[in-house]
Amino acid sequence: MRFRKLHYFVTVAEELHFGRAAQRLHISQPPLSQQIKSLEEDLDAILFDRTSQRVTLTKAGEALLPQAKSLLQMWQNTQDQVKAVAKGEEGNLSIGFIWATGTPHFSKSIGEFKKKYSKATLNLESMSTVDALQALSLDKIDLAFVFLNPSVDVSLFKQSHYEHQDNLLALPEHHTLARKSRVSLSDLKEESFVMFARASHPSLYDQTMNSLHAANVQPNIVQIAKVTQTTRTLVAAGVGIAIVPESTKYDQREGLVYRPIEGDLPKLEIYMVWKAERETPLMMRFMEHMLRQIKETTN
Structure with missing residues (x-):
């Protein structure tokens, strides 16, 4: 040469x-x-x-x-x-993630990865499950963190379980149910609800509504919130109550409290999803890092 x-x-x-x-x-x-x-x-x-x-x-x-x-x-x-x-130490990776993934340990894991691999560029964007899966299909992103359950068709993608979250009830702090340490689904009769948009997470929405109906609760939906920040604001303002993933509890804003829910609600399973043909060493290294970090956090 x-x-x-x-x-x-x-x-x-x-x-x-x-x-x-x-x-x-x-x-x-x-x-x-x-x-x-x-x-x-x-x-x-x-x-x-x-x-x-x-x-x-x-x-x-x-x-x-x-x-x-x-x-x-x-x-x-x-x-x-x-x-x-x-080696997966450099390159670009576009990542879509649902709002429920935005936990302190998720943010910390992202920060640690960027610190360790400073030449890797991570482009992160908050998306709904529907939008993230569509973005993956169109090759607009490389990897997505989404809600998955058996009714969501991901046959075109590879997947890896990331974490499980429980459901919580978000309440105005002076609500009568806030006096309880735990709330059952049957306690939610006659309540006004702030719900997330069905178009964002249709399977999760339908399963949540089915669970409420099975508990003889006919939710009075007074507001549809497209983003979680709006849900929390509306609940804190006393507009209604909301069933939210447990990651929401990390937003300890004034006027808002959270309580565990007893009852048969849909499981909140977050998965990493991607196309096999778009796998890169950087993507694999990133996923290994995130799985290792979540394992250390939950153990």
């Missing part, structure tokens, strides 16, 4: 002595001289003036030296980058 010839040239140029340059390169002097001669033939230019007393750069050699160093550094950088990408 010509990069090797350039490396030999730079070494001789720095030493201005073929013997010392050969020692640095761990080769004998004759092959070194042959490589320099071959480079001169490639360039059709004499690079060194050689006498029995000394070796000096010609004008052509002086012109080549900074360019050769730049090319060698560029080649080294390229090799380092390629190796880092192959």
Whole structure:
């Protein structure tokens, strides 16, 4: 490779002595001289003036030296980058995640990954399950954290379980049910509900409504909230109550309390989902990191 010839040239140029340059390169002097001669033939230019007393750069050699160093550094950088990408230490990864994933341990795990692999770029975007799966299908993102259950069709994707969350009841702090340590589904009769949009998580919405109906609760839905922040704001304002994932409890805003719910509600299972053909070393390293971190957190 010509990069090797350039490396030999730079070494001789720095030493201005073929013997010392050969020692640095761990080769004998004759092959070194042959490589320099071959480079001169490639360039059709004499690079060194050689006498029995000394070796000096010609004008052509002086012109080549900074360019050769730049090319060698560029080649080294390229090799380092390629190796880092192959090891999953560098590259770009686009990630969609549902709002329920936004826990302190999720954020901490992301931060630790970015700190450890500073050359990796993570593009994170909050999405609903429906939007995330569609984005995956259209190759707009590489990986998604979504709610999954048997009724959600993910046959086009690979998947790995990330975490389980329980349901909680979000209440205004002065609500009568806030006096209880635990609330049963049957306690929710005649209550006004703030619900998430069915279009965002249709399977979860339907299962939640079926669970309420099975407990003889006909929820009076007074508000549909498209984002969780709105749900919490409305509940804290006394507009209604809401069934939320336990990750919501990390938002300890004024006027809002959470209580465990007793009853048969849908399981909240969060999965990592991706296309097999879009797997990269960076994606695999990231998923391994996230699974390791969640395991350490829950143990």
